[in-house]
Each structure stands twice: as C-alpha cells, then as structure tokens.
Amino acid sequence: MLVDFVYEGGRSVVGPLLAHLGASAAVVGLVTGAGEASALALRLVSGPLADRTRRFWSWTIAGYAVTVAAVPLLGLTGVLWAAGALVIAERVGKAVRSPAKDTLLSHATADVGRGRGFAVHEAMDQVGAILGPLAVAGVLAVTDDGYGPALGMLAVPGVFAVFLLLRLRARVPDPAVYETPEAPGTAEARLPWAFWAYAGFTAVTLTGFATFGLLSYHLVEHRLLPAAAVPVVYAAAMTADAVAALASGWLYDRLGSRTVAALPLLSAVVPVLAFGGSTWLAVLGALAWGAGMGIQESTLRAAVAELVPARRRATAYGLFAGVAGLGTFAGGALTGVLYDRSIPVLAVTVAAIQAVALAVLLASRRFRGKRRFRYPVRRR
Known part of the structure; x- marks a missing residue:
C-alpha cells in the first residue's frame, strides 16, 4: 500500500513532468513503454535468480528500495535524460521484486487462504494507488514550486515502507514456516x-x-x-x-x-x-x-x-x-x-x-x- 502510494503518485504526473523537461509525445511514449517492457521482461531473469539464491527478502527489499528512491528523485532532476532513466529505473525495481514478493506472499497466505491473502494485498494496493495521485494533485494545487515538493513528499511513505520490510524480515526471516515442508523429490526440474x-x-x-x-x-x-x-x-x-x-x-x-x-x-x-x-x-x-x-x-x-x-x-x-x-x-x-x-x-x-x-x-x-x-x- 505504501509503495503504491509512492509509485502511482509519481506515475500520475510522469507525462506532464517529461513534457515540462522538453519531451515530445514520442519520447514520453518511448520512455514509458521501455519502463513497462522492463517491468515485465526482466522478471524472466529475476524469478529464476530468486529461486536459485533463495534470498527472497533481499530481492524484495532491493526492488522496493529502487522504486522508493527513484520517484522522489524525479522531482529533483531538471534534465530530461535523467528523468527518463529514473522512470525506467522505477519499473526495473518492480521487475526485481515482484517474483520474490509473490513467493513470500504465497508462503504467508497459506495460513489464511491464498485467495483471501492475495485479495487483501490487491485491495491495499488500490488504496495506495488512489491516495498517492490524490496527494500529489493536492500538493501541486497548493504550491507553485513545480513537481519537486509533490514528488519529494512521496519519500516519507517510501522510507516507512522500507522500515516495515526490514522489520518483517527480522521477525519472519523464512516465511516458508507457514507451510509444511515438501516431501523429498517434490521440487521437480520442470514446471508442471x-x-x-x-x-x-x-x-x-x-x-x-x-x-x-x-x-x-x-x-x-x-x-x-x-x-x-x-x-x-x-x-x-x-x-x-x-x-x-x-x-x-x-x-x-x-x-x-x-x-x-x-x-x-x-x-x-x-x-x-x-x-x-x-x-x-x-x-x-x-x-x-x-x-x-x-x-x-x-x-x-x-x-x-x-x-x-x-x-x-x-x-x-x-x-x-x-x-x-x-x-x-x-x-x-x-x-x-x-x-x-x-x-x-x-x-x-x-x-x-x-x-x-x-x-x-x-x-x-x-x-x-x-x-x-x-x-x-x-x-x-
């Protein structure tokens, strides 16, 4: 919820921000398209690597950290190429964390029902996705300093989100404890x-x-x-x-x-x-x-x-x-x-x-x- 507050708040003004820095419609489309492609394609790499290393918390925290750093920095940059790189970096952060994060959720939700657990996760995501853009719009409406204050404000929920992740990792370093271990030979080489x-x-x-x-x-x-x-x-x-x-x-x-x-x-x-x-x-x-x-x-x-x-x-x-x-x-x-x-x-x-x-x-x-x-x- 907190990170959706951050990145959905930032994404709500990416187009106008890039245009403010001199981007054409083609450049906006290219940058945002490259970001979405990165968010999906790189998961084909981050997923197997997370399985191989078994460091699901590390991948999750690293991906969230990239996102919550990239969005506030967007408000500080005054150069188009740097802003474009940060937009893509935010999406790369999503690619880094998503397979590992979903694996952590799959373990934790085994205790409450996976349908219910993933549903609550999505509902909280949407709370952040609604509140973040509204907060950015509110700050833009009451200030005349451009995008800096509106995007800089998003650092607050971002820092709190990373703190929560570190706290959760300390309390439950191995979320697989919520499930009974697999029988020997269950982990097949191929997906069924x-x-x-x-x-x-x-x-x-x-x-x-x-x-x-x-x-x-x-x-x-x-x-x-x-x-x-x-x-x-x-x-x-x-x-x-x-x-x-x-x-x-x-x-x-x-x-x-x-x-x-x-x-x-x-x-x-x-x-x-x-x-x-x-x-x-x-x-x-x-x-x-x-x-x-x-x-x-x-x-x-x-x-x-x-x-x-x-x-x-x-x-x-x-x-x-x-x-x-x-x-x-x-x-x-x-x-x-x-x-x-x-x-x-x-x-x-x-x-x-x-x-x-x-x-x-x-x-x-x-x-x-x-x-x-x-x-x-x-x-x-």
Missing part, C-alpha cells in the same frame, strides 16, 4: 503442465481484454464525459478493482479455480457496455473493467502457488508475468485496431476470444486434477 495450461488461459483471456486507455479515449472522443471527469471514473474503477479482488479471493478459497471463470465473462461484457453511446453504460463498462483488473491482480496470481512446487514459485511467477504481459500487449493492440474498424466487430471478436479462454481454463483444470501442489498448512 497444469501451470503452462493455466498460463495459456491467462494469455488468451487477456488478449481479449481492453485497456482503460481505450475506454477513456471513447469517453472523451464521443463526448460522453469531459476529460476532467475521466480520473474520477478511473478512481471508481479502482474501487471496483479492490471490491472484486476481495470477493473473488474469498470465493477462490471456497470454490477453487472455478472462480477465475468470472474474468472471461467480465472481459466479454466490457466492450458491450463501455463502447456504446450511453454515458451510464460506459461508466458501468469501466466498473466491469476495474472488477476484471481486481481478479487479474489477485486471484489469478493466487492460483499459481497451487500449481507449482514451492522451490519453483519465483520462476513460475516471473514466467507468468511475462505471459500475462504478452497477452496484455496483444489485447491492447487488437482491441484498438478493431475499435477503429467496427465496434460491433470488436464486441463479437472479444466474446469469441473469451469463449476460447473458458475452454482453455477447462483444459487447465483437467491437468490440475492430475497433478496439484497443495500442501497442508503449518499453523503458527
């Missing part, structure tokens, strides 16, 4: 087919998932809402994200992987609602989009821990992020191209893709029935 089938489902369903950028474009270009109202819709979508994460996490602990079938259904509904001519239906579509994001960021990740042996989880989370990133990129490109051609064709195509995703999910459940890594919990 159930994981790859599940990753395939994720790639397919995200290929038919529109981006909020396209939703906001439709809202403004069709004059359904003024541009100033779009951030309010986004905040509402993030609220739906948090609620859906908590609800789907609770259901996952009771119903299992059947819960994630809600994601293709929501994804199919989004274009029908969001890309019409009604303001209220478009807002409902944005809320459905936010609910889908909540399932993606919580329950989808929780299920990965059930499919792979503990000693391969960081590797699995790194690979899973890469697959999800490719699906997200393909989804953004596909829905954008189809939107320009025909909105009805877009809606039909997305529905067809989500039907395929449901079929792949069914297949992944069959693989899962053959081999599933669920361990009894060691209660503390």
Whole structure:
C-alpha cells in the first residue's frame, strides 16, 4: 500500500513532468513503454535468480528500495535524460521484486487462504494507488514550486515502507514456516503442465481484454464525459478493482479455480457496455473493467502457488508475468485496431476470444486434477 502510494503518485504526473523537461509525445511514449517492457521482461531473469539464491527478502527489499528512491528523485532532476532513466529505473525495481514478493506472499497466505491473502494485498494496493495521485494533485494545487515538493513528499511513505520490510524480515526471516515442508523429490526440474495450461488461459483471456486507455479515449472522443471527469471514473474503477479482488479471493478459497471463470465473462461484457453511446453504460463498462483488473491482480496470481512446487514459485511467477504481459500487449493492440474498424466487430471478436479462454481454463483444470501442489498448512 505504501509503495503504491509512492509509485502511482509519481506515475500520475510522469507525462506532464517529461513534457515540462522538453519531451515530445514520442519520447514520453518511448520512455514509458521501455519502463513497462522492463517491468515485465526482466522478471524472466529475476524469478529464476530468486529461486536459485533463495534470498527472497533481499530481492524484495532491493526492488522496493529502487522504486522508493527513484520517484522522489524525479522531482529533483531538471534534465530530461535523467528523468527518463529514473522512470525506467522505477519499473526495473518492480521487475526485481515482484517474483520474490509473490513467493513470500504465497508462503504467508497459506495460513489464511491464498485467495483471501492475495485479495487483501490487491485491495491495499488500490488504496495506495488512489491516495498517492490524490496527494500529489493536492500538493501541486497548493504550491507553485513545480513537481519537486509533490514528488519529494512521496519519500516519507517510501522510507516507512522500507522500515516495515526490514522489520518483517527480522521477525519472519523464512516465511516458508507457514507451510509444511515438501516431501523429498517434490521440487521437480520442470514446471508442471497444469501451470503452462493455466498460463495459456491467462494469455488468451487477456488478449481479449481492453485497456482503460481505450475506454477513456471513447469517453472523451464521443463526448460522453469531459476529460476532467475521466480520473474520477478511473478512481471508481479502482474501487471496483479492490471490491472484486476481495470477493473473488474469498470465493477462490471456497470454490477453487472455478472462480477465475468470472474474468472471461467480465472481459466479454466490457466492450458491450463501455463502447456504446450511453454515458451510464460506459461508466458501468469501466466498473466491469476495474472488477476484471481486481481478479487479474489477485486471484489469478493466487492460483499459481497451487500449481507449482514451492522451490519453483519465483520462476513460475516471473514466467507468468511475462505471459500475462504478452497477452496484455496483444489485447491492447487488437482491441484498438478493431475499435477503429467496427465496434460491433470488436464486441463479437472479444466474446469469441473469451469463449476460447473458458475452454482453455477447462483444459487447465483437467491437468490440475492430475497433478496439484497443495500442501497442508503449518499453523503458527
């Protein structure tokens, strides 16, 4: 929550900040695109390295430290190339920490239910993601000193976040204590087919998932809402994200992987609602989009821990992020191209893709029935 406060606060003004330093639209796109690519691609390296070294706390703390240092420094730089490097560095920090952090969560949430645990994590993320940009906007509104004070203020929650991490590592140096140790020979050299089938489902369903950028474009270009109202819709979508994460996490602990079938259904509904001519239906579509994001960021990740042996989880989370990133990129490109051609064709195509995703999910459940890594919990 605290680090989301920091980096979402910073990301909310990255475009205007780079433009203030002389960047063109192409440079802004290049810098932010390179950052997102780094955040996903480098996990393919950091995940296996975290598994190999078993230093999950070190990777997690290092990644968070890079982020909470890079964002406040953005407010101090007056040079475009340095600001661009810091924007990319913040995303690199996310790549460094994410597989190790998700592995730590997978251990700790074994004691409370992984669906519930990952859901609470996502809901707290969204609290930070809403409060951070609002705090930055507030500081910018009451000061005339540019971006320095607004971004510098973010150092406070950043320092507190690192302090909490160090405190947690001292109290629980090995979070694997929350799980019963695996039997000898459980940690296979290869990831099971159930994981790859599940990753395939994720790639397919995200290929038919529109981006909020396209939703906001439709809202403004069709004059359904003024541009100033779009951030309010986004905040509402993030609220739906948090609620859906908590609800789907609770259901996952009771119903299992059947819960994630809600994601293709929501994804199919989004274009029908969001890309019409009604303001209220478009807002409902944005809320459905936010609910889908909540399932993606919580329950989808929780299920990965059930499919792979503990000693391969960081590797699995790194690979899973890469697959999800490719699906997200393909989804953004596909829905954008189809939107320009025909909105009805877009809606039909997305529905067809989500039907395929449901079929792949069914297949992944069959693989899962053959081999599933669920361990009894060691209660503390």
